[in-house]
Amino acid sequence: xxxxxxxxxxxxxxxxxxxxxxxxxxxxxxxxxxxxxxxxxxxxxxxxxxxxxxxxxxxxxxxxxxxxxxxxxxxxxxxxxxxxxxxxxxxxxxxxxxx
Amino acid sequence: xxxxxxxxxxxxxxxxxxxxxxxxxxxxxxxxxxxxxxxxxxxxxxxxxxxxxxxxxxxxxxxxxxxxxxxxxxxxxxxxxxxxxxxxxxxxxxxxxxxxxxxxxxxxxxxxxxxxxxxxxxxxxxxxxxxxxxxxxxxxxxxxxxxxxxxxxxxxxxxxxxxxxxxxxxxxxxxxxxxxxxxxxxxxxxxxxxxxxxxxxxxxxxxxxxxxxxxxxxxxxxxxxxxxxxxxxxxxxxxxxxxxxxxxxxxxxxxxxxxxxxxxxxxxxxxxxxxxxxxxxxxxxxxxxxxxxxxxxxxxxxxxxxxxxxxxxxxxxxxxxxxxxxxxxxxxxxxxxxxxxxxxxxxxxxxxxxxxxxxxxxxxxxxxxxxxxxxxxxxxxxxxxxxxxxxxxxxxxxxxxxxxxxxxxxxxxxxxxxxxxxxxxxxxxxxxxxxxxxxxxxxxxxxxxxxxxxxxxxxxxxxxxxxxxxxxxxxxxxxxxxxxxxxxxxxxxxxxxxxxxxxxxxxxxxxx
Numbered sequence: 001x002x003x004x005x006x007x008x009x010x011x012x013x014x015x016x017x018x019x020x021x022x023x024x025x026x027x028x029x030x031x032x033x034x035x036x037x038x039x040x041x042x043x044x045x046x047x048x049x050x051x052x053x054x055x056x057x058x059x060x061x062x063x064x065x066x067x068x069x070x071x072x073x074x075x076x077x078x079x080x081x082x083x084x085x086x087x088x089x090x091x092x093x094x095x096x097x098x099x
Numbered sequence: 100x101x102x103x104x105x106x107x108x109x110x111x112x113x114x115x116x117x118x119x120x121x122x123x124x125x126x127x128x129x130x131x132x133x134x135x136x137x138x139x140x141x142x143x144x145x146x147x148x149x150x151x152x153x154x155x156x157x158x159x160x161x162x163x164x165x166x167x168x169x170x171x172x173x174x175x176x177x178x179x180x181x182x183x184x185x186x187x188x189x190x191x192x193x194x195x196x197x198x199x200x201x202x203x204x205x206x207x208x209x210x211x212x213x214x215x216x217x218x219x220x221x222x223x224x225x226x227x228x229x230x231x232x233x234x235x236x237x238x239x240x241x242x243x244x245x246x247x248x249x250x251x252x253x254x255x256x257x258x259x260x261x262x263x264x265x266x267x268x269x270x271x272x273x274x275x276x277x278x279x280x281x282x283x284x285x286x287x288x289x290x291x292x293x294x295x296x297x298x299x300x301x302x303x304x305x306x307x308x309x310x311x312x313x314x315x316x317x318x319x320x321x322x323x324x325x326x327x328x329x330x331x332x333x334x335x336x337x338x339x340x341x342x343x344x345x346x347x348x349x350x351x352x353x354x355x356x357x358x359x360x361x362x363x364x365x366x367x368x369x370x371x372x373x374x375x376x377x378x379x380x381x382x383x384x385x386x387x388x389x390x391x392x393x394x395x396x397x398x399x400x401x402x403x404x405x406x407x408x409x410x411x412x413x414x415x416x417x418x419x420x421x422x423x424x425x426x427x428x429x430x431x432x433x434x435x436x437x438x439x440x441x442x443x444x445x446x447x448x449x450x451x452x453x454x455x456x457x458x459x460x461x462x463x464x465x466x467x468x469x470x471x472x473x474x475x476x477x478x479x480x481x482x483x484x485x486x487x488x489x490x491x492x493x494x495x496x497x498x499x500x501x502x503x504x505x506x507x508x509x510x511x512x513x514x515x516x517x518x519x520x521x522x523x524x525x526x527x528x529x530x531x532x533x534x535x536x537x538x539x540x541x542x543x544x545x546x547x548x549x550x551x552x553x554x555x556x557x558x559x560x561x562x563x564x565x566x567x568x569x570x571x572x573x574x575x576x577x578x579x580x581x582x583x584x585x586x587x588x589x590x591x592x593x594x595x596x597x598x599x600x601x602x603x604x605x606x607x608x609x610x611x
Binding site: 007010014017018021027030034037038040041042044045047048051052056057059060063064067070071074075077078079081082085 | 236237240241248251252255258259261264267271272275276278279282283286287289290293294295
């Protein structure tokens with residue numbers, strides 16, 4: 001199979017994630033969409049690793065997965081902290097800082 | 100059964116050159132552990148002291164391994180500890196020290212836990228050093244995230260203040276979008292060049308890959324976008340004022356200087372050195388971004404009342420000036436950018452120290468009104484702020500003037516004369532808001548109508564009076580005075596900084 005198909009799919013996943021970050025209002029869904037963006041990048045990396053041979057691309061993808069997990073953990077922690085402070089969990093409501 | 104582990108060839112590691120990173124990682128673990136002790140002395144005094152010792156040790160080690168010239172990258176060619184990395188590392192360490200001093204009386208470490216706060220600070224500094232030294236796409240991404248993730252948490256450390264949490268979450272979401280975009284760009288660059296090593300990419304471009312290869316160009320564009328998010332280059336700057344205003348002020352001061360230095364170090368290494376051959380392709384785009392950043396940053400700052408927001412917008416504009424040094428991809432540009440980053444640290448540290456000092460005692464918080472008549476009541480704070488503002492605007496006899504001069508010189512020498520003119524015009528516009536701060540301090544009441552901020556209630560403590568409290572934070576005033584004095588000193592006698600910048604300029608050998 002041609003590598004182009006994998007690239008098209010990965011670009012699709014990346015764009016769906018990016019669109020989700022912009023459109024959705026729930027921080028939890030935004031975190032999911034960020035994961036989609038990173039995984040789009042991962043798919044591209046693995047497809048290229050397959051094309052070029054060698055292990056660098058696959059190691060890169062593994063490391064990205066670990067980092068993505070860290071990011072989501074921090075994001076969830078902050079959402080819990082907001083929940084404890086009884087703030088509304090909706091990004092459109094987070095407008096105390098503006099101007 | 101004994102596994103045949105002896106046969107595994109371990110990578111050769113030059114521990115001498117790795118030592119600054121080992122110091123900050125080790126310090127981060129020790130500080131976290133000491134923070135668990137029960138005694139208040141250990142938590143409130145020992146933890147910041149150990150953090151400061153770690154940073155001082157890291158500065159010492161950095162100077163010890165300082166060696167001009169193109170250095171062979173260490174750890175299987177993943178990390179280059181050359182003068183570019185070491186030079187910006189010293190900036191990270193010094194701004195870390197400033198942050199420690201400014202945090203001593205702040206709410207953030209108390210609420211988040213002293214051990215955690217300072218450990219995260221050392222963690223993000225480690226990430227910055229790794230990012231600045233990255234010689235490999237994987238190291239670059241790991242360094243960027245090691246920088247970013249602790250910083251997201253640090254922004255949200257004032258857990259009970261709503262705006263702090265808001266700024267943390269905003270930074271997390273927008274920063275992650277930037278990281279994901281950068282990752283996709285790096286994946287495309289890897290796909291085009293077939294190597295994650297910077298040296299491999301450099302040799303592939305122009306040989307196996309055409310200069311206008313669509314895969315490579317898309318990758319470069321996406322990587323530049325991702326890095327522009329970190330360096331707060333317009334149009335990817337919108338998060339900057341919100342996050343700077345919401346974060347605890349010592350952390351804002353740290354972000355303003357250190358994150359910018361790290362982002363520009365990687366800009367210089369990845370674009371000027373690795374992708375240097377395709378400079379004709381990416382330079383016009385970056386020059387356009389620089390122009391937009393200078394215009395948007397300076398215009399955005401004019402309408403600000405909050406000092407933190409004003410400094411954030413001014414930081415956006417300064418990112419535009421710095422980008423000019425990257426666009427020209429020459430050794431002079433590299434030197435000018437490094438010089439300006441150092442100067443930027445001096446001016447911003449002085450300005451933010453004054454903001455911290457006033458914010459704690461004034462009922463106006465970080466509003467411009469908190470500086471009213473400061474020149475008469477507290478000249479020891481008004482003078483550093485005046486010097487910092489004049490230097491940021493690029494007045495002669497300050498270090499900011501020489502930094503800007505150097506950047507304009509580099510743009511003219513690199514055939515981007517119009518970009519030098521944009522820098523000059525931007526500096527002229529910036530006088531509007533920098534001089535307004537000076538005027539409020541020395542000339543009295545602030546009369547211009549601007550959108551107001553909610554008044555902040557100041558916590559009354561036993562025996563509290565504004566004057567007593569202002570004198571009770573001598574360390575903050577000391578930071579302001581020391582860095583303002585350095586701004587003037589390096590403005591009058593810039594030779595030591597010139598020499599350091601010249602050393603940094605030798606780090607990337609394949610520049611024009």
